[in-house]
Amino acid sequence: MKAIQIRKPNDLRVIDMEKPVTDEKNNVLVKIKAAGICGSDVGIYHGTNAVASYPRVIGHEMVGEVVELRSGTGKLKPGDRVIIDQVINCGHCYACRHNRGNVCQNLQVRGVHVDGGYREYMAVPEKDCYLLPECLSYEDAVMIEPTTIAIQFCSRAELTAEDTLLIYGVGVLGSSILRIARLSGAKIIVTDLVEEKLQRALQNGADFAINGAKENLGERLKEITEDGYGPTVSVDAACTKNSLATLLDVTGNAGRVITMGFSNAPTEVTQMKITTKELDVRGSRLQNKKFQEAIDLIEQGKLDLNGAVSHRFKFTDAQKAFDFVDTKDPSIRKIVLTFD
Numbered sequence: 001m002k003a004i005q006i007r008k009p010n011d012l013r014v015i016d017m018e019k020p021v022t023d024e025k026n027n028v029l030v031k032i033k034a035a036g037i038c039g040s041d042v043g044i045y046h047g048t049n050a051v052a053s054y055p056r057v058i059g060h061e062m063v064g065e066v067v068e069l070r071s072g073t074g075k076l077k078p079g080d081r082v083i084i085d086q087v088i089n090c091g092h093c094y095a096c097r098h099n100r101g102n103v104c105q106n107l108q109v110r111g112v113h114v115d116g117g118y119r120e121y122m123a124v125p126e127k128d129c130y131l132l133p134e135c136l137s138y139e140d141a142v143m144i145e146p147t148t149i150a151i152q153f154c155s156r157a158e159l160t161a162e163d164t165l166l167i168y169g170v171g172v173l174g175s176s177i178l179r180i181a182r183l184s185g186a187k188i189i190v191t192d193l194v195e196e197k198l199q200r201a202l203q204n205g206a207d208f209a210i211n212g213a214k215e216n217l218g219e220r221l222k223e224i225t226e227d228g229y230g231p232t233v234s235v236d237a238a239c240t241k242n243s244l245a246t247l248l249d250v251t252g253n254a255g256r257v258i259t260m261g262f263s264n265a266p267t268e269v270t271q272m273k274i275t276t277k278e279l280d281v282r283g284s285r286l287q288n289k290k291f292q293e294a295i296d297l298i299e300q301g302k303l304d305l306n307g308a309v310s311h312r313f314k315f316t317d318a319q320k321a322f323d324f325v326d327t328k329d330p331s332i333r334k335i336v337l338t339f340d
């Protein structure tokens with residue numbers, strides 16, 4: 001079968017690899033139908049993702065059809081349409097024992113530490129497969145994974161209707177967060193440097209948009225939050241050189257600052273802001289068994305992922321797709337690789 005492998009940074013190959021076979025543990029064979037391109041896949045391609053190892057078949061937003069079951073529990077049958085959880089954890093370390101398997105000490109992420117979804121078949125445990133909602137095409141269903149990342153953020157931030165949330169950067173990740181965070185009833189402020197993204201965010205339910213290229217973020221936040229308090233939760237969905245320091249600056253007392261970036265580049269922050277405001281600075285990584293929650297939201301009609309995909313490429317044209325990502329074309333929302 002064919003697969004897309006990043007042999008080393010900036011070296012993408014279409015390779016032939018052996019079709020996986022099921023065993024006791026990986027008891028379900030899935031024929032991959034669509035796989036999303038995520039910022040972290042681009043990071044692995046360019047060598048800027050500090051946790052990835054090479055060579056690697058990348059891709060962690062993968063959906064497909066069950067074609068074979070070895071010893072299922074009855075949850076799945078051949079022909080079922082599924083999305084595959086990317087997280088593999090050990091089950092016995094401190095994090096796992098405290099129900100935080102997404103940060104397992106022995107964590108293996110499909111498409112990062114072990115081979116992922118840019119290939120024609122995958123053998124995975126049945127427990128890692130979730131049935132897709134009827135109403136979603138395979139292509140749109142890849143968006144369930146970014147949704148779970150946003151759900152994880154909301155859970156790490158303990159976001160409630162009482163909060164004012166600042167989303168710093170409203171690209172693909174920030175937009176996913178916006179879509180889920182608005183269900184909490186929190187007031188939502190977005191900031192970005194690109195006007196087009198801000199306008200789209202306003203259409204998608206953001207209450208305020210601040211263009212960081214034209215306006216002073218700190219001053220605007222004082223103006224638009226009650227008593228100039230600032231946001232009570234902020235999320236770094238941009239991970240730029242000064243983003244963390246900025247968020248420590250503008251987030252209100254007793255607030256939460258959530259990081260989601262994977263950059264290894266040093267950034268300068270001072271303890272003063274964290275201590276005097278008693279900020280909670282928390283990471284939000286991947287997702288912790290959030291697939292069913294995302295699927296439930298879709299089935300309850302609270303979340304519509306139809307039409308979220310902006311571009312499609314055949315998976316053997318992955319090089320073209322990644323080159324297109326590098327153009328940073330503003331029309332890019334979600335790019336999906338197709339397998340049929």
Ligand code: MN
Binds near residue numbers: 038039060061
């Ligand atoms: Mn992703």
Ligand code: ZN
Binds near residue numbers: 094096097101103104
């Ligand atoms: Zn563990």
